[in-house]
Amino acid sequence: MHKLTLLTLAGSLAFAAPALAQQAEKMDQAALAKIKDEGMNRSKVMETAFYLTDVCGPRLANSDGLNRANEWTKKQLTSWGLVKANVEPWGTFGRGWDIEKSYVAMTAPYYHTLIGAPKAWTPSTNGSLKKQVVVLKATTEAELDKYKGQLRDKIVLLDVANPPKPSFEPDAKRYTDDELKKMADFKPEATAAKPDEAEMEKRMAQRRTMMALRTKMSDMILSEGAAAILSTRGGSDGTFFTSNGAPYAADAKPVLPELEMSPEDQLRLIRLSEAGIPVEIELETRTRFQDKDLKGYNVVAEIPGTDRKLKSEVVMLGGHLDSWHAATGATDNAAGCAIMMEAVRILKATGVQPRRTIRIALWGEEEQGLFGSRNYVKNHFADPATMKLLPEHEKLAAYFNLDNGAGKIRGIYAQGNEAVAPIFQQWLQPFADLGATTVTTRNTGGTDHLSFDAVGLPGFQFIQDPLDYGSRTHHTNMDTYERLPADDLKQASVLVASFVYQAAMRDQKLPRKPLPAAKPETQRL
Template identity: 90%
Template structure:
């Protein structure tokens, strides 16, 4: 950015200074200009994303890949001048798991390589297997019983429930002006009526029946002497969704080796077998369990506050560092972590002297239930099960999260915090030309800001353009570095850095909602 442009930007930001003052902030407009300049013209966000994805690799909970990422981010944050960079244990998680080898192909009626990967926490095969297949289709226990005596020494193919269909819509999209306006116009409403007891019991009964059948199927396939399982959770065009095939608990009971497949490959095998054509597969998986250290970890680091009265207060930002294992976890959530790391790098490079301490947290074990953030909150702030507040609960000014893919920031979810919404509207004004304009009272779920909100702390997730997050990358074998648009990542880094800076400089902490009541069922 040339000098004239920088002066013009600082002047435009200065126009809003009186409004910022009314909102109780001590933000310096020229510092916001420096943040934009550093983040757009000397960005390191894609370099960070490269290390988190291609270099560290898949980062399944408690795996070698996540450990590499923990070690690398701790060193990188320290090299940028942050203090107290720590790999902090949050409690007991369970076994780690890594893939050492994975191969699957059809060898009869002809040879063809297949797309698939072992399900997490499943064991190795006993060497290379070359076996006939049996298709198992059962929606009741009676249907399952028909396969008794037919599975020994066979590879079991589970039926496909989500059959790919032609789509005439683009995988990727950005929010339209109309969609953003609808978000901005969202009004808080009374909670929807809960289902009556009869409806709830019916739903629970259906779920119990489904889970019982799944358990019985797994137990029967194992006891009948099958050697492996192939399954799919859906996808299309060679993309498949991934998950775990066994618990990560140290005392989890044995299961069979299982691979998740691209549905097109799984369906071809099923069609052949259903037509009475013998199908033979060759496969080998080597997986390794890590049981020496069952703890889970978060990486945390700080930019110390400088105000004598406010430096013990904290503004936090974060995203989850763990991922699934079929790809390198680029959009979920190396993107969020790279942006948050870039935000603190920008603040250090711009010479920010924050009034409050700024603390970045890269969460572990989010994919298994927000374990890293929930236990950090429990250890430092409060337990939602009892709502007994710890001293640091009063000191948290705000928490900002990023975990909705790699799209640029279009605004922020205010999480029903009506008092915070006008503050955020002011903070977004300097970024209208970058597409970030929208504040919605709506909540978005499923990620780490919920851990803070659950104990009455102001936790927020940014609105991001969806791109192909929901259609192609989220929890799939396509979640790779190529899915990260550099310009979107730079824009997001600048917006986050600005929000964190303004929260750290504001005279007051961000407003809080009413403290929630204790929820004993929320025990971690």
């Protein structure tokens, strides 16, 4: 997921039984029972998750790992009987990048292995380095200037902005009944007031100042002849957050080798150095850039529709296949992809005959800005900058997304679409015993359903139990297979399969919101 879950847009509503009576949905209870039985008793979702994580490995944008996952998912979907499986280019992305070797340790005042990994798109070291360190702390350009002449041939330790503190809260949690009720009862007027223009400009100015200082700091460290950089974006208990340390553009300017560290290790190095105790670091990174194919790709496959009139219409489901590189991207977002793949496997295994075509899409390059889904939408449906609709725009019945970790589904965000909410409430009723009951018109941001919503298409994200997604796994070195609860993934697969099936069987496409106005890139959130 591109950024932490944000609860945005206006409100949500509770839809009680009288509202549901306005128009009863036709639901094939026998087919839904088959879906539930197949998904709960003969699931393949954990096997799929194993291949996406442990076998394919980290799946950074345009990396070898993502290429492996693209090819494997295409083959697997075909083996289950889906058709038109394809690794489809969406446009130009940039360079790929892979780690071939990474090692870092403190060798003085004593030996200790350190927890860290290269930042994405940073270069290799010149073989193995063994260097003294310099701590660099600067919040202004004047403070930064004090380090001139002190960095040559040194490993630079950057400050820790958010040192870990003791926490008395559990890492993982599930939504309580009260929390789910608040989601359903939330009203638009309950939203916090937006900052006024003066406050927004103040925040933007602060951000521009901070970014300018970071750029100047990076340029100075490079020009001063430092050997490498150690930094951290936070975390605790050996967990560190990972990101990119350089652009992925083919013409990106040079940067230094940089490793992101666990904050505990980084802070120990800083304390020793500031106490006047000489600190020596040994490190080696070997990274490889891939610049022969700069395109980005999505994996798509279909279950053909069977209704003569409706089979040209499409119900889509998907999640992003790419990940960050410090772990194997289990909760972000192998879980979502495994669940979506399991949903279409269930539909094929049960032999149901969807009236509309069902199309799964596994997106590339989500982590860098929803690129896979945004460009798919632009190529197939409409460009939000112009809102000139392509013929396929009219044919999409719905898009369902999953990208909020590995927790079971508790309901669905209706994305401000009040007309669709009573429909979803009815669709959830057969699965109340699985803990999924909540419909909210409130939106959750930061993932691929937004690409569809931006051009007026009905795109939806499910509500999932948070578990330890925000506290431990999201964009960290702890995002591994062990964080995937099998029962949660099974439950989610059944819910997704049922929603996709019911959307494919309705006489009408799902209701749509009014088309949005054209919105240039600079105006989008």
